[in-house]
Amino acid sequence: MSAATDHDKAHGSEHGHGSKKSYLVGFALSGVLTFIPFWLVMAQPIGNPGLVAILIILFAVAQILVHTVCFLHVNTSGEGGWTLLAYVFTAVLLVITIAGSLWIMVHLNSNMMPGMMSGQASSTP
Known part of the structure; x- marks a missing residue:
């Protein structure tokens, strides 16, 4: 057994840190979840500022979840x-x-x- 494998098992990372696909999906979702609130503020398609603020907060929460799952690999x-x-x-x-x-x-x-x-x-x- 190699030293890298012993190190991974010692720290409980037997399943790896994530695939290239999970990182790309996380990156794409992060870009979309950043662009939409930016567009909501700059283009002002919704006239109600309170609704825009609520939508921005919801997109921020969604982005936290995406980062937690795709980049930090937090699961149950x-x-x-x-x-x-x-x-x-x-x-x-x-x-x-x-x-x-x-x-x-x-x-x-x-x-x-x-x-x-x-x-x-x-x-x-």
Whole structure:
């Protein structure tokens, strides 16, 4: 047995790091998932900026998934399953943190600055 084979088995990479096809598919999908949001912003085919922002976020999430599967080779088997679990845990923490921060900012703005919301100046010094 060669030293490279022993090294691969020692680090749990018996299946290799990916094929040329998986890298090319990942590269093509990454290009498309980059071009479409760029086109949405530059050509402005949709008049609603909120909808464009949501679409860009969805394309960003899709690109994260493409990179994770095609380039990082994260899957549900073996050690990849633990990595996938770590990604899911990180995503849950991010959603909780972002949603909680937005919720706090909106409620602090509406509860602490009632005079500013209606356009009236506050009379307190």
